[in-house]
Amino acid sequence: MVQNKTDKHPKLIRLPEVKRRTGFGKTWIYTLIRAGKFPKQVKTGLRSIAFIESEIDEWIYKIISDSRNHI
Known part of the structure; x- marks a missing residue:
C-alpha cells in the first residue's frame, strides 16, 4: 500500500493505536x-517506528470489503 500522493499531510500513528484499531497484538x-x-x-528515529494512518485505514476498509464480498 502506498501513501496517497494527494494527501499532503500524512499522519503517523504509533503501534498502540494500530493495535487498538485492528484488535491485533x-x-x-x-x-x-x-x-x-x-x-x-x-x-x-533510532529506536522508534510509526505507521501511516491512511494506509492502516485503507487496509481496514479492504479487509471489511473482502469479508463482505465473500459471503
Whole structure:
C-alpha cells in the first residue's frame, strides 16, 4: 500500500493505536507485515517506528470489503 500522493499531510500513528484499531497484538501485526499482508512501518528515529494512518485505514476498509464480498 502506498501513501496517497494527494494527501499532503500524512499522519503517523504509533503501534498502540494500530493495535487498538485492528484488535491485533504486536506479534500478529509483525507477522502480517513479514508476509506482505499489512502496511509496513516507517522508521521515525533510532529506536522508534510509526505507521501511516491512511494506509492502516485503507487496509481496514479492504479487509471489511473482502469479508463482505465473500459471503
